[in-house]
Amino acid sequence: MNIQRWIARREKSWKQLDALLNQVEKRGLKTLEAHQIRELASLYRSVSADLARARSQNVGQLLLQDLQSLASRSYAQIYQGSRRQEWQAILEFYRWGFPAAVQRSAGYIALAAALAIFAGLVSWWLAWQDPTFLSLIVPQDLIVQVRDRQELWMGSIVGIEPFASTNILINNIQVSFMALAGGITAGLLTTYILLLNGALIGAIAALVGQNNLAYPFWAFVFPHGSLEIPAIFLAAAAGLLLARAILFPGQYRRVDALKLYAQQAAELIFGVVPMLVIAGFIEGFFSPNPGVPDLLKYIVGTGLFIGLMIYLRQQNPVGAKHSAGDLGK
Incomplete structure (x- = not known):
C-alpha cells in the first residue's frame, strides 16, 4: 500500500x-x-x-x-x-411529561378513586354495623390482635425493615401491574382490585375505630399512603384506559385504539414506579418506627401529599410535550 x-x-x-x-x-x-x-x-x-x-x-x-x-x-x-x-429524556419526562399524562387522564383517575372510596365507605359502614361482615373482609387473626389484645400489627416490621420494605415494594408493584393488566379484561379485574382494596381499607378503618386505635393506625398509613394510594389509583386509571380502548374504541379500530391508549397508560405506569419505590421505603423504615411521634407522621404524610398534588398540577412553561415514547428515542 x-x-x-x-x-x-x-x-x-x-x-x-x-x-x-x-x-x-x-x-x-x-x-x-x-x-x-x-x-x-x-x-x-x-x-x-x-x-x-x-x-x-x-x-x-x-x-x-x-x-x-x-x-x-x-x-x-x-x-x-x-x-x-436518554437520561435527559427521562428527567424531562418525570419533570413535565408525567404531570401532563396525569392531567390528560384526570377523568380515569377520578373514576378509579371514586370506585375505591365508594367501596371503602360502604365497607366501613357495614363493618361498623355488623361484626359478621367484618370477619368476611378482615383476617381473623388481625381482628383478634386489634380487638382482644388492643394492639396494631405494624410492630412486626420493626427490626426487619430492609426485608419488609422490599416485600412491600414488590407487593405494591404487583397490585399496580395487575390493575393495569386488568384493563385487558375490559376493566373487570381493574374494578375488582379497586373495590377489594377499598373494602379492605374501609373494614380495617372500622375495626381500629371501634377499638380506639384509629389515631396510631392513620399515623402509620399517612406517610406512605400519601404516595402509595394515589399510585394505585394512577395504575388503575391506566387499566381503565385500556378498557376504554376495548369497549369504546370510537372512530378507531380496536387494535389502533389499544395502541393509542396503551401509550397513555404506559406514561402513567412510568410515573407510578418511582412513587411506589419511595412509598415502600417510607413504609418499611419510617411509618412503623416507634421512635417517630405520631404527630410528625401526620405532618410528613400531609406534606408529601400536598407536594405530590403541586407536582402533578404543574404545567410545562414552554409547552413542550414529553411522553413515554420519547424515552426510547
Missing part, C-alpha cells in the same frame, strides 16, 4: 470528522442536523477501519495517535452522548 497516497485520499474525511466533533464537543449533539448525525456515524465507521489498517502498516506513531484520538472522540459522542440524551 502506498502510504502517502492513502493518507492523501483519506485525510479529507478525517478533517470532516474532526470538524463535526469540534462542533459537538463545544455545543452538543443536538446542534447537528439529521444528515450531519448520519455523516458523523458514517465517518466514525470509516475512521475505525482506517485505524485498523494503519495499525497493520508502517504509517508512523503520530498518525496512529491522531486516528486513535478521532475514533475515541467519535465513540464518546455517539454512544455516551446518546446515553446522556
Whole structure:
C-alpha cells in the first residue's frame, strides 16, 4: 500500500470528522442536523477501519495517535452522548411529561378513586354495623390482635425493615401491574382490585375505630399512603384506559385504539414506579418506627401529599410535550 497516497485520499474525511466533533464537543449533539448525525456515524465507521489498517502498516506513531484520538472522540459522542440524551429524556419526562399524562387522564383517575372510596365507605359502614361482615373482609387473626389484645400489627416490621420494605415494594408493584393488566379484561379485574382494596381499607378503618386505635393506625398509613394510594389509583386509571380502548374504541379500530391508549397508560405506569419505590421505603423504615411521634407522621404524610398534588398540577412553561415514547428515542 502506498502510504502517502492513502493518507492523501483519506485525510479529507478525517478533517470532516474532526470538524463535526469540534462542533459537538463545544455545543452538543443536538446542534447537528439529521444528515450531519448520519455523516458523523458514517465517518466514525470509516475512521475505525482506517485505524485498523494503519495499525497493520508502517504509517508512523503520530498518525496512529491522531486516528486513535478521532475514533475515541467519535465513540464518546455517539454512544455516551446518546446515553446522556436518554437520561435527559427521562428527567424531562418525570419533570413535565408525567404531570401532563396525569392531567390528560384526570377523568380515569377520578373514576378509579371514586370506585375505591365508594367501596371503602360502604365497607366501613357495614363493618361498623355488623361484626359478621367484618370477619368476611378482615383476617381473623388481625381482628383478634386489634380487638382482644388492643394492639396494631405494624410492630412486626420493626427490626426487619430492609426485608419488609422490599416485600412491600414488590407487593405494591404487583397490585399496580395487575390493575393495569386488568384493563385487558375490559376493566373487570381493574374494578375488582379497586373495590377489594377499598373494602379492605374501609373494614380495617372500622375495626381500629371501634377499638380506639384509629389515631396510631392513620399515623402509620399517612406517610406512605400519601404516595402509595394515589399510585394505585394512577395504575388503575391506566387499566381503565385500556378498557376504554376495548369497549369504546370510537372512530378507531380496536387494535389502533389499544395502541393509542396503551401509550397513555404506559406514561402513567412510568410515573407510578418511582412513587411506589419511595412509598415502600417510607413504609418499611419510617411509618412503623416507634421512635417517630405520631404527630410528625401526620405532618410528613400531609406534606408529601400536598407536594405530590403541586407536582402533578404543574404545567410545562414552554409547552413542550414529553411522553413515554420519547424515552426510547
